[in-house]
Amino acid sequence: MAIRDLITWNNRPISKRENEEIHPVERFHREIDRMFDDFFTDFKLPSIFRHEKGETFSPRVNVSEDDNTVDVSAELPGLSNKDIEVSLKENVLTIKGEKNVEKEEKKKDYYHLERSYGKFHRAVALPAEVEEDKVDASFKDGILKIRLPKTAKAQEKGRMIEVKS
Amino acid sequence: MVENKEVVAQEKKEIETKKETTTPLKRYLPATDIVETEKELLVYMDMPGVDKENVNVKLEKNVLEVEGTIQSDIYKDLKPIYSEYNIGNFHRQFELSNVVDQGKIEAKIDNGVLTLVLPKVPEKQPKLIQVN
Numbered sequence: 001m002a003i004r005d006l007i008t009w010n011n012r013p014i015s016k017r018e019n020e021e022i023h024p025v026e027r028f029h030r031e032i033d034r035m036f037d038d039f040f041t042d043f044k045l046p047s048i049f050r051h052e053k054g055e056t057f058s059p060r061v062n063v064s065e066d067d068n069t070v071d072v073s074a075e076l077p078g079l080s081n082k083d084i085e086v087s088l089k090e091n092v093l094t095i096k097g098e099k100n101v102e103k104e105e106k107k108k109d110y111y112h113l114e115r116s117y118g119k120f121h122r123a124v125a126l127p128a129e130v131e132e133d134k135v136d137a138s139f140k141d142g143i144l145k146i147r148l149p150k151t152a153k154a155q156e157k158g159r160m161i162e163v164k165s
Numbered sequence: 166m167v168e169n170k171e172v173v174a175q176e177k178k179e180i181e182t183k184k185e186t187t188t189p190l191k192r193y194l195p196a197t198d199i200v201e202t203e204k205e206l207l208v209y210m211d212m213p214g215v216d217k218e219n220v221n222v223k224l225e226k227n228v229l230e231v232e233g234t235i236q237s238d239i240y241k242d243l244k245p246i247y248s249e250y251n252i253g254n255f256h257r258q259f260e261l262s263n264v265v266d267q268g269k270i271e272a273k274i275d276n277g278v279l280t281l282v283l284p285k286v287p288e289k290q291p292k293l294i295q296v297n
Contacts (some may be wrong), residue, residue, distance in 0.1 A: 002292075007247065060249035060250040061249055061250075062245060062247070062248040062249060062250060062261070063242055063245070063246045063247050063248070064243035064245045064246055065243075065244055065246055066243070066244060067172055070246075071243060075211075075213035075214070075250060075277075076213070076277075077211040077212065077213040077276060077277035077278050078209075078211065078276055078277065078278040079276060080276055109200060109201045110198070110199070110200055111199040111200065111201060111206075112198055112199035113198050114196040114197050114198060115196045115197070115198050115209065115211050116196075127246050129182075130209075139276075141213065141214050141215060141216050141276065142213035142215075142276050142277015142278065143214050143277065143278045144211070160172050
């Protein structure tokens with residue numbers, strides 16, 4: 001394992017789109033948020049402390065929203081919907097499961113090994129309050145998509161406040 | 166090889182190419198495992214978001230080319246709050262040796278993983294010689 005991989009909070013470049021459209025201050029703000037988020041969800045012990053069987057990986061997620069819903073998606077190729085567990089508690093969404101090596105693959109010679117295996121676990125703090133019983137999760141072609149409708153309160157737009165002279 | 170197994174979910178590798186493309190999407194190198202058995206070579210490629218209709222496997226002059234296209238329009242109306250991965254099409258090619266029986270290559274895609282079965286030519290497979 002390269003030393004770079006141990007520094008998990010530092011190796012995510014900001015995507016180009018964010019660079020272009022978001023104000024630098026806002027971007028800095030988000031980076032800090034993400035740093036904390038990553039620190040608590042993504043932190044992994046160096047391999048010497050990890051038992052071989054307990055290998056884990058943390059899937060990357062994309063979070064997006066519109067006026068009524070929050071969407072969370074993650075790329076989890078090679079899994080089926082039975083392997084994934086999604087739960088929601090106190091506005092934190094947790095995705096976990098296990099990805100196993102293809103059955104026939106175990107006793108063979110490897111030439112190339114780039115894909116991730118093992119248990120995975122990821123928690124995402126949601127940006128708005130959501131209706132816990134109306135969450136919809138689907139899994140297709142290796143992509144997990146979770147739609148979380150916002151509560152009426154979260155959908156309210158901020159009120160304009162008149163500034164008096 | 167197995168000891169060095171990377172357990173961190175890897176960042177998708179973008180293909181840096183000078184080739185002109187007509188789509189605005191990025192192109193990524195699908196993460197690939199290649200394993201060998203006595204009779205065949207097995208290639209597993211992670212291509213999340215690609216279904217059966219949108220994957221092309223082409224064999225030309227010993228080069229096996231794999232191309233997977235995603236449906237990007239489902240992402241169009243989304244306002245990202247934070248994104249840790251980017252989306253794009255997948256592309257990768259491999260040069261085959263004469264060990265592979267090129268006429269018998271099989272491919273299937275399931276849950277975003279493309280599996281290619283490349284059978285070895287019978288002459289290259291291990292043989293048991295009977296002792297009389």
